[in-house]
Amino acid sequence: MLPAERIINEWVDPFTFFKSIQQGGPGTDTEIRYIASIQREPLIGDIFDNLSALQEFQPDLILAIGGGSVMDVAKGLHLFYENPHLSFADSLKPFALPALGKKAVSVHVPTTSGTGSETSSAAVFIHPETKVKNLLLSNTLIPQYAVIDAEFTDHLPPAIQIVSGLDAMCHAIESTTAANSNVFTKAIATQAALDVLDYLPDAVNMDLPEAQRLAAKEKLHMAATMAGIAITNSFTGIVHSYDHPGPAFHLPHGVVCGIMLPYAMELVGPQEEYACLARRLGYRGDRTALWQQLISHIRNLNHRLGLSDTFAGAGVDEKAYFQQVPTWADLPGRHCHQAIPCQHGSGKGKTLLYPLLLRPRLKPAPLGDAARSVPCGRRDDPPGGRRRLAAGGPGGPRPAKQKDRAGGKASGPVLLGRCAPCRRPPGGSSKASGDAQGRGWYSSTPRGWP
Structure with a gap:
């Protein structure tokens, strides 16, 4: 045993x-x-x-x-x-x-x-x-x-819940764009990614009622398993090819995933799968605008959870890091590397790894003409946490038509009920409690939700 x-x-x-x-x-x-x-x-x-x-x-x-x-x-x-x-x-x-x-x-x-x-x-x-x-x-x-029993996570500390959730989020998002992905893995991975993005903040928000927090933990637990199913059939991607700083500097794997994912998505470039995720989160625009908004959404989530944008912010020594970058760039995880949806090589690895230490946090793209969010309606969810998405169909509500700020005309349906990136945290408070002592990557009072 x-x-x-x-x-x-x-x-x-x-x-x-x-x-x-x-x-x-x-x-x-x-x-x-x-x-x-x-x-x-x-x-x-x-x-x-x-x-x-x-x-x-x-x-x-x-x-x-x-x-x-x-x-x-x-x-x-x-x-x-x-x-x-x-x-x-x-x-x-x-x-x-x-x-x-x-x-x-x-x-x-x-x-x-x-x-x-x-x-x-x-x-x-x-x-x-x-x-x-x-x-x-x-x-x-x-x-x-x-x-799969979520009761095992009921008393999990917020810091561990964050680390775990960021790993699941990275698995799911990387699976959607993996070269070996297919319609089935993309469907599973997309839903898993949405659930992590939606429920991770609630799962670590100690100001919420216990029942709401435990319901969020259950959603996360299922999402992590779904992401595992997806990557088994598609592999992951560039983050898991170059995640060597974790073992080298004793950083939790989920912290490495959370820091690296936005940079990796920038390197991979606009993908239709990223655009699909952004649309499901309530954003609008062309593929490039949606890609940028999704990256900003993830960076905002990281800040809300108290995660640094760089490895330097997580306590990694600058000199030791830069000494190892050339070696890491030549040592990608070969199986994950083959699934990256872009050209790759040692140069691509260095392009990813060098900015990860010190690059300052990019200001999130504004919610302007190219993209807009759906107002957050999560607090009106019925008991039990079931979602009601506005969708057309016999006996169901018609999709809401939104007016385009630029052109002033209706621009198609937007799914409602998913927690869009509001200017406030969905749970009200932006605090996540937990013992932060000795954790350079985690703050018991995370930066506010922009």
């Missing part, structure tokens, strides 16, 4: 959870053993340090309860438990791993709303010396069962 990680250790007692499992099956010969506690991004050694205990116990079921680090280590343990003669070097060959399930069934229970590892075909491990990511990639790594 593999039930622990920093989230589980601090907020959920795994032994109490396992005791409840044992009590639920009287008369059985079930034996449960607790194996590992993962306190950080997973290292290669986390697999082999715990493998002997797993082989000695010979489990029929491997249960991973925790965040992405726990689930990735569980995948690695399952792989080498059933294939003891496989070398780690051989395991890095993409989509060449042997089938799993001969000895044990894997069940994953995520306790954070970010990685989507419970439905993904990947497991990431950091080399302890080089700080370079090593990716295991095969559909055989997808767990046989995933239990």
Whole structure:
């Protein structure tokens, strides 16, 4: 059994959870053993340090309860438990791993709303010396069962919820533009991205009623799993190709994703998928205007959550960072790199990585003639959090026609009910509580929503 990680250790007692499992099956010969506690991004050694205990116990079921680090280590343990003669070097060959399930069934229970590892075909491990990511990639790594229960996130601290949510947001948005995406992955990823953008602020707003906050956490939990499904079938993109500053400077992966995503979207350029997301958020304009508005929307969200715009703002040393940029630019994650929807290479990597340290925050594009937002109506949602989108159809309300500020004529329907970028935070207050001590990227009093 593999039930622990920093989230589980601090907020959920795994032994109490396992005791409840044992009590639920009287008369059985079930034996449960607790194996590992993962306190950080997973290292290669986390697999082999715990493998002997797993082989000695010979489990029929491997249960991973925790965040992405726990689930990735569980995948690695399952792989080498059933294939003891496989070398780690051989395991890095993409989509060449042997089938799993001969000895044990894997069940994953995520306790954070970010990685989507419970439905993904990947497991990431950091080399302890080089700080370079090593990716295991095969559909055989997808767990046989995933239990998606948002109650595990009910008491998650806002800082951890933010980190997790930014990871899920990046997965979803990158999946929409990945070269391997298709109509199905785009539909799943688009909805996941909208849900994260919409519900993450509420999930960490301690001024909101508890019921509203928990409903937002549930939406986030489902969105993270949806994003995991999407990237399993499409891959990610440029952020996950060049996210090496995270392991190098011990930054949480979600922080790296949140900082890098707007820069990466600028580098990728206007994409129809970005325009689609912006329209769903209530913006209008041509593809370029919508692309710019979506980037501004994400930057505004980051500021509202207290996230820095640059790695320098997250506490990264300038000299150490610039020394490593040439190396990082030549070490993209090859599988994600192939899915980037633009020309790429070492020069493209440097174009992304150099401004990320010190570039000042760009002023968000104004809501002017090229784009306008739909007034926020989220607080009028019925109990239970169900959305009512204005859409045409038999028995339904007609889409609202908006007048174009530039031309003064009706310019087509705009979806209503989605939280557009109002000039105030949807929940009223812009504060997110949490212990910010020691977290250069996180402020307990984030900058206001522009």
